[in-house]
Amino acid sequence: MKKILFTTLLCVMNVLFVIAQGTAEITFEKTSYNFGSFSESSPKVTCKFKFKNTGDGPLVIHQAIASCGCTVPQYPKEPIKPGESGEVTVTYNGAGKFPGHFRKTITLRTNSKNEITRLVVEGDMTPASADINQ
Known part of the structure; x- marks a missing residue:
């Protein structure tokens, strides 16, 4: 009986702890980026997506998965506090x-x-050959 009461009390405390932390909300300035035209002779291009935690709890990015190995995302590994910003x-x-x-x-x-x-x-x-024609 004591084990059941202790387990129940522990579960209730965990739920209250999660509720007290609040909910994070990630808000991006924009969610798409167009590199425009660039040459095959300089095939590597980079952009940044700025975001803000507009919620009232810490924001954690667990994972960032690209649809192809040619695209590599980098993101903050530490929690972002409410009101703070970051970038991918x-x-x-x-x-x-x-x-x-x-x-x-x-x-x-x-x-x-x-x-x-x-x-x-x-x-x-x-194509790199288009660079020669310009």
């Missing part, structure tokens, strides 16, 4: 890829009110 840096490397239009997604898994957020990067990589 995304690098696309078109080396070894065919020139043309691309569109890649980065899926963020967080403890935010909306657990999943998708970021999109796109652009047009032009």
Whole structure:
């Protein structure tokens, strides 16, 4: 009987602790970025997605998964306090890829009110031979 009472009390305390911390909410300035046109001779391009924790609890980004190995996201590993900002840096490397239009997604898994957020990067990589004609 004492074990059941102790376990119940422990569960209630955990729930109250989670409620007291509040809920995080991630708000991005924008969720898509277009690199425009860039040359195959300089195939690596980078952008930053700025966000703010607009909730009342600490924000944790658990995971950032790109739709392709040619796209690499970097994100803060430490919790973001309510009212504070951060950024996700995304690098696309078109080396070894065919020139043309691309569109890649980065899926963020967080403890935010909306657990999943998708970021999109796109652009047009032009053939290196086009550089000679200009």
